[in-house]
Amino acid sequence: MSRRQHNLEALSFQIVMTVIAILALILIVSPSLVVVIVSFTSGFSLKFPPPGYSTRWYLELWNAWQLQFAARNSVVVALWSTGLSIVLGVAASLAISRSKRLTAKLLDSLFMSPLVLPALAFGLAALMFFSLIGLPVSLLTLVIGHTIVCVPYVVRNTVAALAQLEPTLLESSAILGASRLYTFRRIVLPLIRPGIISGAFIAFMSSFDNVPVSLFLRDAATDMLPIRMWQDLEGKLDVTIAALSSVLIIATIALMAIMERTTGLSKRLTG
Template sequence: MALRHVDFDTFSFKSVMAVLSAIAIVLLIAPSLIVVIVSFTSAYSLRFPPPGFSFRWYVALSQDWQLQFAAWNSVKVALAATILSVVLGVGAALAIARSRSLAGKIADQLFMSPLVLPALAFGLASLMFFSVLGVPVSLTTLIIGHTVVIVPYVIRNTVAALTQLNTALLESSASLGASRFYTFRKITLPLIRPGILSGGFICFMSSFDNVPVSLFLRDAATDMLPIRMWQNLEGNLDVTIAAVSGVLIAFTIALMLLMERLTGFSRRLA
């Protein structure tokens, strides 16, 4: 191969790509890192770098019952909505995964539509729906609203797992005389379980983080963590929120690594 001492084309292309992706990586990591650092500040402001180190804002968090109450509600709603989504979503995913019928395609479009529609409009619509019916907002209405907007994630991940499933396994199981349900329990389910698990995990995280639906379906008695944090930040920049953020980031990383071990999560999404 000819040795060109200045290959401007290769050099310029690779350096532009390298610089842009380096910016992207810094941009993706830096914010979380900065929040964690600032949460250990000894100051009353969000000055960066912090003037000193302390645990005072974590101590303040441990005494902030409003935030804890909201966090607990968020966990309850996220768990219930995730379970409901998995139960309803896996059935739907089985039905539409290999369906070539028009009804299957329409159902698919319908179930996926909450992903692109502005969730805030749906939140408002839900509030009006429940108030027309005379149903007061509660944790139950929150669970219902969250389920609508998170169920697409479990469907998408389960469908992806189903399309990778080797159908010959199902056919041989049937030809050996196994019933459909037995084949499902013994073959299909174990093989698609990682897909269901990672879908459920994304459901949980996005329900826990939901703002647009909670904004309308929550009240003082059913406060949700993201809304409480937002309202605290709107008032005055409260450093306790840095401590909440530190705790949430730690939990997210721990859960993510756990899911990576259990399901090979990172390969599943690309």
């Protein structure tokens, strides 16, 4: 009887959790699905359901030079920030991954601190710091600010990859006379490459979609895509923004599928 009751409780728990998961999935996916549907409207305003369907707003993206300019800036800043995050993050990970010293723990806390500090507070502090040293806001300040908030993602994923690295491989390489640089290039780097790529992907997406830091560190000449979309939605309900949002949604899903296929991103995020 107790075994039957236990099975019923387990079944009830599974049913409840499945229902909760389905409801959560609906709440997460529904807003994006509504945006995609509205982007195909034939009308001139954001209205759901749309009065008709057309691809005219996707064609309008080719003429939206302000959005293209902002998108180009966002891509440039994201690429530079990701590249710098990889260099700094991998170097930091190698220094703190296997060290038991207090300095290594302090460095780990330092590199993780941008994830704890509110992004708006960091953006304002960065603006005040750059103003204090006389550095005007530009693409350079954006790259610096984005790099600081993106490095933790590379560090965390690379440290996780290094934790799975067998120490005997490094010892065997040293016994056979290989230098540290050769060992890193031929043994360590190939084994931790999936972790680096995963961290770089998250860093790129975080930089491209960043609003709080970009809000303080950009000017008219360095307009960023998320800020431009936000401003256009405040001033007017432009359907072109819905079309652009749909393109970004599809591109993000495609990139996530590629990353999951090549590096097992979900396992690294939950591991």
